[in-house]
Amino acid sequence: MKQTIKYLILALLIPAAYCFTACDTDIEPIDQQIIKPDQQDPAQYAAYLAALKAYKASEHYIVYASLANAPAVPGSEKAFLRSLPDSLDIVALENAGNLTEYDIEDIPQAQAKGTKILYTVDYNTLAESTDAVALGTYLDKVIEDVNRYKFDGVTVRYGGAMDAAATQAAATIVSKLSSLTGKILMAEGNPLFIAKESHDAITYFVLTTTDAVNTFNIRSQLAYATDYAGIALEKIIITAEPGGKLTDENLVQQPAIAEAAKSVITMGPLAGLGIYNIGDDYYDAYINYKQTKHAIGLLNPANPK
Numbered sequence: 001m002k003q004t005i006k007y008l009i010l011a012l013l014i015p016a017a018y019c020f021t022a023c024d025t026d027i028e029p030i031d032q033q034i035i036k037p038d039q040q041d042p043a044q045y046a047a048y049l050a051a052l053k054a055y056k057a058s059e060h061y062i063v064y065a066s067l068a069n070a071p072a073v074p075g076s077e078k079a080f081l082r083s084l085p086d087s088l089d090i091v092a093l094e095n096a097g098n099l100t101e102y103d104i105e106d107i108p109q110a111q112a113k114g115t116k117i118l119y120t121v122d123y124n125t126l127a128e129s130t131d132a133v134a135l136g137t138y139l140d141k142v143i144e145d146v147n148r149y150k151f152d153g154v155t156v157r158y159g160g161a162m163d164a165a166a167t168q169a170a171a172t173i174v175s176k177l178s179s180l181t182g183k184i185l186m187a188e189g190n191p192l193f194i195a196k197e198s199h200d201a202i203t204y205f206v207l208t209t210t211d212a213v214n215t216f217n218i219r220s221q222l223a224y225a226t227d228y229a230g231i232a233l234e235k236i237i238i239t240a241e242p243g244g245k246l247t248d249e250n251l252v253q254q255p256a257i258a259e260a261a262k263s264v265i266t267m268g269p270l271a272g273l274g275i276y277n278i279g280d281d282y283y284d285a286y287i288n289y290k291q292t293k294h295a296i297g298l299l300n301p302a303n304p305k
Contacts, residue, residue: 049113052086056114061264061299062089062204062272064237065292066120068279069103070095078282081106081117085289087296089272090184092118092155097141099149107149116152116184119145121177123158123169124189135169139176146180153184158193159208166193174198186237191229199231206237206274209260214247218263222270238264239274242281242291257281261295273299 065088069079077083080102084091091110093103096119107117121142130138146154154177160166170193177185178201187194188206207225212218218238225231240246244256257275264270275281275292284290 053114055087055300055302056089061269062237063087063292063296063299064090064092064204064206064272064274065278066092066094066274066276068095068277069093070098070100076282078279081110083282083288084110084115084278085293085296086113086115087293087300088115090116090118090152090186092120092186094120094122096120096151097145104149107151111150111152118153118155118184118186119151121154121156121173123156123173124160127158127160127166127169132168132172135172136176139173143176143180146183151183153186153203154180155184155186155188155206156193157188159189162190162192167195170194171198174201191225191231196230199235202235204237204271205231205235206239209238210241210244210256210276212246212256215249215259215263215267218246218260219267222267233268234271236268236270237272237274238270239276241276242278255291257291257295258298261298264299 065084067079067081067084069081070093071079074080081091081093082102093099110117119142121139126135126138142154145151156173156177158166158170174185174194177183184203185201186204186206187202189208191205191207194202194205205225207221209218209221212221222233222236222238225236226233238260240256240260242257245253246256246259247253248259248262257273261273264273273295275295278289278292281289281291287293
């Protein structure tokens with residue numbers, strides 16, 4: 001009987017030993033090679049880039065995006081230039097003064113697609129803590145960074161009230177940044193921030209229409225910008241953001257980005273559309289940046305997306 005039990009135990013232990021041997025959980029390194037689009041078919045990719053740059057050089061509605069680059073804790077691809085739609089004309093980096101190694105790597109790759117990369121100067125955050133001397137020093141650093149990292153220009157934001165300090169700051173900003181010859185200079189926010197005599201120095205004026213409830217609000221802001229501030233209609237970019245809603249002229253609520261894109265055509269022609277917080281449009285079950293790509297298609301149906 002004891003002998004039988006010994007054989008039975010042995011019979012059970014042998015398969016178990018094989019089982020433990022098979023359950024090896026050691027991680028083995030696997031060689032992986034990432035093949036980028038330009039490496040898969042260089043000739044076809046070169047033709048694609050040529051078509052893309054030809055499209056961006058042609059007369060069309062501009063699509064501009066503001067990207068919250070260099071987050072403290074990167075959580076996904078939504079914070080990186082490399083993941084944005086190729087058909088975007090202009091991208092402003094909100095944290096341009098704090099570029100990561102990935103930003104530095106991505107900037108020339110985006111520019112190779114004809115995308116203009118801008119340095120964001122947010123005067124909203126500087127107004128209360130920066131005097132004239134400090135502002136001049138800060139702008140010198142901006143100019144240095146623009147040249148060092150080969151930015152295509154600068155966009156300046158200010159949505160506050162106009163007073164003597166803001167008026168003087170605007171004059172200093174335009175004077176300093178105009179030294180960047182051949183670069184884009186945009187003004188965002190308060191249409192009165194840039195004096196009329198300096199309008200020629202500004203490539204585009206961006207109206208912050210993200211808070212608009214309906215298309216009538218956008219039309220009113222456009223009238224203020226053109227009739228009161230004296231901004232040329234064809235220089236104006238209106239803005240929307242993912243998740244926003246706009247009530248159209250038939251009193252039907254629509255996705256803000258798509259409805260704003262339609263307003264660019266019906267209320268203008270304007271220069272184009274700006275998309276704030278574009279990273280919030282990254283996720284979709286079927287396609288990344290779904291709302292952005294749809295708006296690009298509405299504005300420029302023939303673009304080579």
